[in-house]
Amino acid sequence: MEKGCLSIVLHAHLPFVRHPEYEDFLEEDWLFEAISETYIPLINVFDSLVADNVDFRITMSLTPTLIAMLTDPFLQERYLRHITRLIQLSESEVERTRWQPQFHDLARMYRERFNNCKYVFETKYGRNLVSAFKKFQDMGKIEIITCAATHGFLPLMELNPNAVRAQIAIAAQNYEKHLGRPPKGIWLPECGYYPGLEKTLKQYGIKFFFTDSHGILYGSPRPKYGVFAPIYCPNGVAAFGRDLESSKQVWSAQEGYPGDYCYRDFYRDIGFDLDYDYIRPYLHGDGTRTNLGVKYYQITGPTDHKEPYVRARALGKAAEHAGNFMFNREKQAEYLFSIMDRKPIIVSPYDAELFGHWWFEGPEWLDFLFRKLHFDQDNIRPITPMEYLDENPKNQKATPSLSSWGYKGYAEVWLEGSNDWVYRHLHKAAQRMTELAGNNNPGNPADGLTLRALNQAARELLLAQSSDWAFIMKTGTMVQYAVKRTKDHVNSFNALYGMINEKRIDRKFLEDLENRDNIFPELDYKVYA
Amino acid sequence: MKKSVLEKLEERELLELAQKLGISVRKGAKRPEIIKLLQSAKAAPAPPAESHAHGAPHASSEAARHAEAGQPAQTIQQEVEESKFYTGTPPEEFRLPSELPYHYGDDRIVLLVRDPHWTYSYWEVSQKKLEIERGNLGMAGEDAYLALRVYDVTDVRFDGSNDHGHYDIGIYDRVGNWYVNTGMPGRSFIVDLGLKTRDGRFVTLARSNAVRTPRDSVSDVLDEEWMVPDSDFERIFALSGGLSALTGASSADVRLAGGGKLPFGISSPGMGSLALMSPVKKKQRAFWFVLNTELIVYGATEPDAKVSIQGRPVTLRPDGTFTLRFALPDGKQIIECSATSADEVETRCITPEVSRSTRVG
Numbered sequence: 001m002e003k004g005c006l007s008i009v010l011h012a013h014l015p016f017v018r019h020p021e022y023e024d025f026l027e028e029d030w031l032f033e034a035i036s037e038t039y040i041p042l043i044n045v046f047d048s049l050v051a052d053n054v055d056f057r058i059t060m061s062l063t064p065t066l067i068a069m070l071t072d073p074f075l076q077e078r079y080l081r082h083i084t085r086l087i088q089l090s091e092s093e094v095e096r097t098r099w100q101p102q103f104h105d106l107a108r109m110y111r112e113r114f115n116n117c118k119y120v121f122e123t124k125y126g127r128n129l130v131s132a133f134k135k136f137q138d139m140g141k142i143e144i145i146t147c148a149a150t151h152g153f154l155p156l157m158e159l160n161p162n163a164v165r166a167q168i169a170i171a172a173q174n175y176e177k178h179l180g181r182p183p184k185g186i187w188l189p190e191c192g193y194y195p196g197l198e199k200t201l202k203q204y205g206i207k208f209f210f211t212d213s214h215g216i217l218y219g220s221p222r223p224k225y226g227v228f229a230p231i232y233c234p235n236g237v238a239a240f241g242r243d244l245e246s247s248k249q250v251w252s253a254q255e256g257y258p259g260d261y262c263y264r265d266f267y268r269d270i271g272f273d274l275d276y277d278y279i280r281p282y283l284h285g286d287g288t289r290t291n292l293g294v295k296y297y298q299i300t301g302p303t304d305h306k307e308p309y310v311r312a313r314a315l316g317k318a319a320e321h322a323g324n325f326m327f328n329r330e331k332q333a334e335y336l337f338s339i340m341d342r343k344p345i346i347v348s349p350y351d352a353e354l355f356g357h358w359w360f361e362g363p364e365w366l367d368f369l370f371r372k373l374h375f376d377q378d379n380i381r382p383i384t385p386m387e388y389l390d391e392n393p394k395n396q397k398a399t400p401s402l403s404s405w406g407y408k409g410y411a412e413v414w415l416e417g418s419n420d421w422v423y424r425h426l427h428k429a430a431q432r433m434t435e436l437a438g439n440n441n442p443g444n445p446a447d448g449l450t451l452r453a454l455n456q457a458a459r460e461l462l463l464a465q466s467s468d469w470a471f472i473m474k475t476g477t478m479v480q481y482a483v484k485r486t487k488d489h490v491n492s493f494n495a496l497y498g499m500i501n502e503k504r505i506d507r508k509f510l511e512d513l514e515n516r517d518n519i520f521p522e523l524d525y526k527v528y529a
Numbered sequence: 530m531k532k533s534v535l536e537k538l539e540e541r542e543l544l545e546l547a548q549k550l551g552i553s554v555r556k557g558a559k560r561p562e563i564i565k566l567l568q569s570a571k572a573a574p575a576p577p578a579e580s581h582a583h584g585a586p587h588a589s590s591e592a593a594r595h596a597e598a599g600q601p602a603q604t605i606q607q608e609v610e611e612s613k614f615y616t617g618t619p620p621e622e623f624r625l626p627s628e629l630p631y632h633y634g635d636d637r638i639v640l641l642v643r644d645p646h647w648t649y650s651y652w653e654v655s656q657k658k659l660e661i662e663r664g665n666l667g668m669a670g671e672d673a674y675l676a677l678r679v680y681d682v683t684d685v686r687f688d689g690s691n692d693h694g695h696y697d698i699g700i701y702d703r704v705g706n707w708y709v710n711t712g713m714p715g716r717s718f719i720v721d722l723g724l725k726t727r728d729g730r731f732v733t734l735a736r737s738n739a740v741r742t743p744r745d746s747v748s749d750v751l752d753e754e755w756m757v758p759d760s761d762f763e764r765i766f767a768l769s770g771g772l773s774a775l776t777g778a779s780s781a782d783v784r785l786a787g788g789g790k791l792p793f794g795i796s797s798p799g800m801g802s803l804a805l806m807s808p809v810k811k812k813q814r815a816f817w818f819v820l821n822t823e824l825i826v827y828g829a830t831e832p833d834a835k836v837s838i839q840g841r842p843v844t845l846r847p848d849g850t851f852t853l854r855f856a857l858p859d860g861k862q863i864i865e866c867s868a869t870s871a872d873e874v875e876t877r878c879i880t881p882e883v884s885r886s887t888r889v890g
Contacts, residue, residue, distance in 0.1 A: 092854070097856055099856060103856070217766065217769055221750040221752035222747055222749070228768070228769070241769070278823075398752070410643060410743065423639070423641065424706075425630075509623040
């Protein structure tokens, strides 16, 4: 008998990184690696579940920045270049490892994977992976939700309501353009919620969002069912809370599944392990060693001595972990059902890039999980938040509490010594953008070049607002890039602001910006008015 | 501060003084440099030291960073130097500045919420505004100092005097920032940036937006329609914090009685997509040594010949040369190579044998 529902939520996001001004660019690898290691493996899992008639439900955010990159012809071309090189590399690896059977098998696995990536990307989905995800949404298997336009951390933007509104409006517009209908749900960047944000969400037809556990638990009035049922904000937008137990089973550094010794080790990569002259052709221009995505070892244990990866054993482990996860959710649902007068919903959100990129076996774990849920039990049913709301339209009204899913649960990750300096500039730019939009209103329309400058100014502001830059500054890798991106976007914005006000727009400067920061071509600056 | 006074102090005392005054001193700075910094600080009248009690200066405060770079002064200097080359015509191509503006010429203070106990404020006030307000204060204006006044404005429409209470924090810079430890979850705050006279008068230069800190515990507000016995809610609450209630292992951690606090620490991941994209491995050992061997087999024949190595065909370059590279493990490899002419009349075989054995120690 059904005792409850399970909602797996994957948040797929990368910041907008696109540098046509360079022949190749290290940070563009974030996208390429995520495509090969996460997005395509997930698409393959979905395709195989559909092929085997396994009914499944996944809620997945595709952030507007990610959609912009996945649908950008320039980056698509670069991805093909990237994967073609990797195929070459894997071919020489198949040769090179001929006298080492364990590595040889793995080299063949990589060759097959990379060839599959190229096939799925180029042939099967015509370079547009968003269309792949859309296909599963149209089948009713996954629910794609949106995110703020450039993943701005909204609680620190509340001061500029127009900037918050623009983040949501542009996201909704971008979603509809690529997915053919308005978004029903949103993943708030970093789960960052502040009371009142729901008003803006409702304005754009958004019916639900997620908060971290304490966002719901500390909501007011006290939520009767904790995180195991949604609450309605006073205006009727629903909020779902994260279940900590299921998060912990995957995320926890100590107990989490991805740390199992049988799983593939992320760090041992041939980009660092092999002879420099041999791998040099596959490295970036400056020749710095980087990960190449071919990794031959298993985690093995808390030691630097690593044993070769055994694929079959790792897959067995993934099946075992999927069974364990399912068992725990069943027990959890049974118990909750006994003390609640309705079916609980267990919401388990994860960063999508955890699956495949970091946890190599993660996509297979999801595959096993949904097969087991479908064939092996009937206590819990995979569901999307929208389906749950349709089935359970009566929910308690309460206002969630300000919260995020960052370390310590509030804004500290994005507001601390390393990154607090950005807000003075971001707020000022947002204020100036609103001012520009007000000055260039329908009664005083902007001419061609000014119009372009106004739209580009909005793009520069949006790109500066990505929470990713503040996050990188805190975590300490690639800091220079994040600082430079913040400064460049703010300075570009300020330059455009000055040019627009002085009615003296530098055409070349504007065109350079338009060519590089070409995100949201449909954007209309009046969204800031 | 008098130089003669400062020169009597030890380096350690100077550093302490600088810290007290919120002056950042670069690592490894020697006494004369610190004294110089302390002397230049006297331009801004010093607030009473104890007024720092409610907050923490930040190592990377705007002013501190710019002071390190000597920026404000440099900007003027730069301007003067650049003016030497200014002929009145605009430059050919627009060049983007590499640094952000130090300030925007506003009189403004902004307050942000960091968490239930801390807020963050940044501000700027123009030199002009500051001088006018000093002037208005007459004699008392001369040694009046900049201060933040933190008001508790919970549930009131603040009119400048109807707050539930306030306290002041002395500050130095007209462009700066400060983390304010309000220590009060679920309350509303406004901060004024002002000039404070030695006799206690406070003149507001700029007023912040109002913010409300989030609750850090379960709400006391109950909804009659959605009532639940406390004991049931405790169970739901405990489950929301993990399965611990089921096992009874550590339910004390998550009980309402414990203040309704959750056992965080797994809150996201702390990772996020980007940390996942470029994680950094912690180095586990100081010294290490790895060694591997590879074998390169190369050769040449007629460009249209067929070559095979260990039974597998080899692709030749256009000039008939070829190269293969093998990881060479311990043991013996018999590498049978053969070349056959295009007309399949002639075949040559060459079979090198290679063995590797490794001693470690």
